[in-house]
Amino acid sequence: MADEPTPTTQRRQLGARLRELRRAAGKTAKQVADDLGFSLSKVSRIESGDRAVQSDDISSLIHYFGVGGSAADDMRALARLARRRRTPTPQAFAPTLDDVTVRQDGFFDLERDASWIREFNGGVIPGLLQTREYMSAAIVDGTPGISADLVAEAIDTRFRRQAVLDGDCQYEIIVDESVLLRCVGGPPVMREQISFITDAVASGRVSFGVVPLAVGAHPAVNSMFVSLRVREGLAPDVVFVEGLAGPMRFDRPEDVERFDRAWSHLSSLAEWAEDAGARLVATARRYEGMEP
The missing domain is CATH 1.10.260.40 (lambda repressor-like DNA-binding domains)
Known part of the structure; x- marks a missing residue:
C-alpha cells in the first residue's frame, strides 16, 4: 500500500x-x-x-x-x-487509450490505497491473480483487434497492480466455478494459473473462495464487482462493477450496503480453505489430461 x-x-x-x-x-x-x-x-x-x-x-x-x-x-x-496530476494508467481491456482509460485510472488509485479488497468474478480470474500467460490470452481473446503494443502495456499495468498484494492489503476473492473450467490460453496455461493461485493462498496473501456450479443461480450470476476500502478514515467505501463500457462506480452508502449483502451471501455459498483447495487440485488434474 x-x-x-x-x-x-x-x-x-x-x-x-x-x-x-x-x-x-x-x-x-x-x-x-x-x-x-x-x-x-x-x-x-x-x-x-x-x-x-x-x-x-x-x-x-x-x-x-x-x-x-x-x-x-x-x-x-x-x-x-x-489537485496533483498523475500519469493515466492504461486500461487493461480497452483497445484504445481513450476517456475510458482516464475513468479507470480512478480505480487503480483507489486499489493502490486499499486496506482491503473484495472481488467477485464470474468470467475470468481477476487481474491481481493472473499469470503473464493467462493475462495475454485473456486480453487478446477478449479484445479482438488489440495491438501487440497495447497488449504488452496492459500486461505491464497488471503486473504493477499486483504489487498491492505485497503490502498489508487484505484481498478476498470469490469466483464462480465456471472461471476455473474456462480454458483460457490452453491447458498448460490453466495448470500454471491454478498453481499460482494455490501458492498465493498458501502464502496467506489471498483468501480464495469458489461458488460451485451446483449452487445454481446466485445474486451475482450476471455480474462482477470489486469492493474497496481505503485506509481507515480516509474516504468512504466504494464498489466498481466491470462491463464492456468500462467500470461503473457506486459509493452511496445504500449501494455499497447492497453489494455487501451480496458478498455475504456469496461467501456463505462458496467453498473456502481446504474445500476450495481440493477443488483447485481436482481442476488442475482435469487439465493434465488435456492436450495442449
Missing part, C-alpha cells in the same frame, strides 16, 4: 468532509450551489470526489461552512494535494 494516498483518494476524502459539513449545516447540495453560485453538478462532483477543488472554490466552501484555524488549513492542504 502506498505511503501517501493518491490524488483520487484525497479528492474522495475531501469530498466526504465537505458532505459532512453540508449535512451538519442542514443544507442541501442545491442550496450550497445557489448560495455560492456553483452549479448543482459541480457540488455533486466535488462531494463524490470526481472533481478536484480549485483554490478559490475551497476558500469559498471553508468560509461558507465556517471552518477556521488548523481545520481550514488542513482542508486547503488536502485540496492542493488532491
Whole structure:
C-alpha cells in the first residue's frame, strides 16, 4: 500500500468532509450551489470526489461552512494535494487509450490505497491473480483487434497492480466455478494459473473462495464487482462493477450496503480453505489430461 494516498483518494476524502459539513449545516447540495453560485453538478462532483477543488472554490466552501484555524488549513492542504496530476494508467481491456482509460485510472488509485479488497468474478480470474500467460490470452481473446503494443502495456499495468498484494492489503476473492473450467490460453496455461493461485493462498496473501456450479443461480450470476476500502478514515467505501463500457462506480452508502449483502451471501455459498483447495487440485488434474 502506498505511503501517501493518491490524488483520487484525497479528492474522495475531501469530498466526504465537505458532505459532512453540508449535512451538519442542514443544507442541501442545491442550496450550497445557489448560495455560492456553483452549479448543482459541480457540488455533486466535488462531494463524490470526481472533481478536484480549485483554490478559490475551497476558500469559498471553508468560509461558507465556517471552518477556521488548523481545520481550514488542513482542508486547503488536502485540496492542493488532491489537485496533483498523475500519469493515466492504461486500461487493461480497452483497445484504445481513450476517456475510458482516464475513468479507470480512478480505480487503480483507489486499489493502490486499499486496506482491503473484495472481488467477485464470474468470467475470468481477476487481474491481481493472473499469470503473464493467462493475462495475454485473456486480453487478446477478449479484445479482438488489440495491438501487440497495447497488449504488452496492459500486461505491464497488471503486473504493477499486483504489487498491492505485497503490502498489508487484505484481498478476498470469490469466483464462480465456471472461471476455473474456462480454458483460457490452453491447458498448460490453466495448470500454471491454478498453481499460482494455490501458492498465493498458501502464502496467506489471498483468501480464495469458489461458488460451485451446483449452487445454481446466485445474486451475482450476471455480474462482477470489486469492493474497496481505503485506509481507515480516509474516504468512504466504494464498489466498481466491470462491463464492456468500462467500470461503473457506486459509493452511496445504500449501494455499497447492497453489494455487501451480496458478498455475504456469496461467501456463505462458496467453498473456502481446504474445500476450495481440493477443488483447485481436482481442476488442475482435469487439465493434465488435456492436450495442449
